[in-house]
Amino acid sequence: MTYEYRGQDRDVTGTEPGGAERIRTAAIDLYGRHGFDHVTLKDIAAAAGVSAPLVIHHFGSSAGLREACDEHVAESVNRSKTASVQRGHLPRNYVLELMHSQKHLLLYLFRAFAAGGEETDRLFDQLVDDSLVYTAAGEELGLVHPSSHPHRRAVVMLVQSFGALLLHRQIKRHLGVDPVDGPPEDLAPYMAALVELYTQPLLNADVYRNLMDMNVSSAAHTEATRPSPQRTEGPPS
Structure with a gap:
């Protein structure tokens, strides 16, 4: 399937983006519109107007x-x-x-x-x-x-x-x-x-403050009444 590129053609400075930037912008646009599982690197390369190997060159995978x-x-x-x-x-x-x-x-x-x-x-x-x-x-x-x-x-x-x-x-x-x-x-x-x-x-x-105080008090009570872990004695030497 061929996807139409509708991303930004220029970066924030108003200049034409380079290959890596154009690939990334095309990828964000296509991923956003079609999802990660339905867009291939070939689709992104075509939308960005570059070759598929150039995508690998810039991003590896x-x-x-x-x-x-x-x-x-x-x-x-x-x-x-x-x-x-x-x-x-x-x-x-x-x-x-x-x-x-x-x-x-x-x-x-x-x-x-x-x-x-x-x-x-x-x-x-x-x-x-x-x-x-x-x-x-x-x-x-x-x-x-x-x-x-x-x-x-x-x-x-x-x-x-x-x-x-x-x-x-x-x-x-x-x-x-x-x-x-x-x-x-x-x-x-x-x-x-x-x-x-x-x-x-x-x-x-x-009311909310009272609820928070109750939660804090309940947590403190739970911690105070929790049984202490039993110490396990090792065998006599």
Whole structure:
């Protein structure tokens, strides 16, 4: 099957990309639209306008190309979020930010998270690490409140944001918009609900605090009442 290349023809500087960059961009575009299992290196080479051996020359294998794509996507997401913080405003929901700016990256992440595996684990870990850095910068600027557990918050925010990709059909059924296939300008119902969740408390703070205290007390009680491991004496010498 021959796939049409619909990726970006120019890099961020406005110049024509080199062979490796063009291959990577074509791969991100094709993987995002068709999935990892339905695109071959030959398809990518044809879409990028290069020979198949050149793909091997630059990336070694399909696994090497996938790794390069993952790294580029993570770097692009991090660059976008960092720039938003430096401009003085908190990044929007990850999905919407990518939908408005670079949809081909969003579709790639959709395919990656749906595929799973160790490659996706490494990609997600990088996204978490990067988010800790730019969120900390946002805290210093007073854009976000500090967290008692920054890593936990980062993981949950990413899961909630990208979870919408895997459940996009349900969002469309209930809200009439699709964060994967729909145009960004139609996402107002989804965005309104999202902003409310991020800016207005959902739970009564006092009740939630009591629940947290109960959980801590219960965990401490369980630890205190847990039998100590029995020491095993060795045979006499």
